Amino acid sequence: MRLQTLIMAALAVTLTAPVFAQQGSRSAAAFKGDPVAGKLKAEDERCQECHGHDGNANDIEDGIGNIGKFPRLAGQLPAYLLKQIRDFRSGARQNDSMFIMARSLNDRDAADILAYFASQNVVGEKDGEAEHGRRLFTQGDAARGIPACVGCHGEAGQGQQAGDAAYPRLAGQHRRYVAKQLTEWRTGERKNSQGGVMNAITRQLSDKDIDQLAAYVAGL
Ligand code: HEC
Ligand code: HEC
Known part of the structure; x- marks a missing residue:
């Protein structure tokens, strides 16, 4: 039924x-990033300030004490995440903070950073x-x-x-x-x-x- x-x-x-x-598609494989390099690059780019040290954003509050403004990147499909970075960069998806972050990232660095976050366990409740x-x-x-x-x-x-x-x-x-x-x-x-x-x-x-x-x- x-x-x-x-x-x-x-x-x-x-x-x-x-x-x-x-x-397991070709497009995902083509952008296989390096999670070890990605962790350091994420720190350089300050992604953790909004998405949390492990990409779960469980302890990241908005200005008025609530969580959930910032998406969890942990456990997410890398190809989906990379598409979002490109969409923020091109304006196909609009968000002021992420436009600023994405426009200074090339695809190589983005793939590494996203591989790091994607490899982290989801800690939800x-x-x-x-x-x-x-x-x-x-x-x-x-x-x-x-x-x-x-x-x-x-x-x-x-x-x-x-x-x-x-x-x-x-x-x-x-x-x-x-x-x-x-x-x-x-x-x-x-x-x-x-x-x-x-x-x-x-x-x-x-x-x-x-x-x-x-x-x-x-x-x-
Ligand atoms: C100043 C805060 C801030 C910083 C710093 C930041 N982000 Fe974000 N990010 C956001 C917000 C807010 C959203 C959700 C936008 C929305 O509500 O549509 C988001 C969304 C995303 C998404 C889309 C997730 C999804 O599920 O669709 C990705 C991917 C992402 N960020 C990656 C990064 C990376 C990589 C960095 C570091 C280069 C970074 N972000 C730094 C605030 C930030
Ligand atoms: C026919 C396929 C399809 C169906 C059915 C579908 N979705 Fe989606 N959904 C997508 C695709 C593709 C995306 C990614 C879009 C992009 O690339 O930004 C998406 C993205 C999303 C996102 C954004 C995730 C993020 O991290 O920002 C949410 C939330 C979502 N879908 C919820 C739902 C819900 C709830 C339903 C059922 C009512 C649903 N979807 C049914 C294809 C589908």
């Missing part, structure tokens, strides 16, 4: 989910109950044209590399950061996903859906 629901949901929005068998979020994440809502997130982000939200496409890990990501991204995709403020896929998916999400999805993935 679950598979049928997934297929229905995918058809409803005519999105193609990636082929799970294609693990469960962030509230989220039964509604679990259902949306695993099954979507065919009636509203919302596909299951697992079709692209993986059963456990672990992310995957499929061919040239990098579907980021969501498991353990900060709740507040995830909610902000979903909201900005819905409004179109963030629009750097291939073919606008995340803009299409979030169009039907309510504020409650977003809050619940963010709580669910943070606890994975």
